[in-house]
Structure formats: C-alpha cells, structure tokens
C-alpha cells in the first residue's frame with residue numbers, strides 16, 4: 001500500500017475519488033436538510049415526537065426532497081462505477097496527464113451534475129454533465145481493457 005501511494009497516478013486517483021465520494025456522502029445531509037425545511041418525512045417514527053394532529057401531514061413526499069434523492073441515486077449509478085474503473089485504470093500504468101484529465105473531467109462533471117439537478121438549471125446542463133461523466137467512465141474502461149484484456 002505504501003508503495004502504491006508513491007505512484008503519482010494512484011495518488012491522483014485517491015485524491016479525486018475522495019473528493020467525489022465526499023460529495024456523494026454529503027447528499028444524505030442535503031436530503032435531511034430538505035426533509036426538515038419542507039416538512040416531508042418518510043417513516044412514522046421520524047415524526048413520533050410531533051403532535052398527533054401534525055404527524056399525518058408530515059408523512060408525505062415533496063418534490064424538492066425527491067429531486068435530491070434522484071440526484072443521489074444518479075450518483076450511485078455513476079460514481080460507484082468510477083471508483084471501480086478508476087482504481088483498475090490507475091493500476092494499469094496510464095500516463096499521469098491522461099489519467100488526470102479523466103479524473104478531473106469526471107469529478108468536475110459530477111459536481112456540475114449535482115448543481116444542475118439540485119438548483120434546477122435548465123436542460124441540457126444536467127444532461128451534458130451526465131454525458132461527460134459517462135464518456136469518461138467509458139474511456140477509462142476502453143483504455144483499461146485495451147491494455148489488460150485476457151479472454
């Protein structure tokens with residue numbers, strides 16, 4: 001592990017993977033923030049301390065809460081593959097400049113995707129940021145497989 005940490009590509013991956021993982025972890029507190037400010041809870045026990053007449057009103061879905069949840073879900077569909085592909089790609093001996101380009105594009109695109117989604121920016125902001133992240137993941141997969149494929 002210490003040897004790996006001396007490899008610059010691996011350190012770059014560790015840096016960008018941590019940034020995008022932290023961004024993703026922050027989606028949960030952001031969801032909680034919207035739940036409290038919009039008064040929209042998912043479980044009966046979450047509103048158990050509220051007066052009985054208020055409880056039913058608080059157990060509801062809210063468009064803003066659902067938006068953040070969809071954004072979080074979209075992160076799961078894209079960031080988790082990045083963590084796997086990026087790790088394997090880092091270990092396959094890529095050029096530092098090429099690896100950095102992939103990591104920066106991916107992380108930048110996912111941050112922009114979150115801003116577009118949560119702040120309801122007009123399309124195609126969100127679609128373009130999604131496509132950049134998708135193409136980056138596919139490009140890493142292609143480069144990785146071109147280097148190491150055994151069938």
Ligand SMILES: N[C@@H](CCC(=O)N[C@@H](CS)C(=O)NCC(=O)O)C(=O)O
Nearest residue numbers: 070071073074077126127128130131
């Ligand atoms: N699971 C996605 C697959 C396609 C996708 O990720 N599209 C991007 C760009 S339009 C997106 O932000 N979709 C919204 C979402 O996943 O909630 C969906 O249902 O839309």
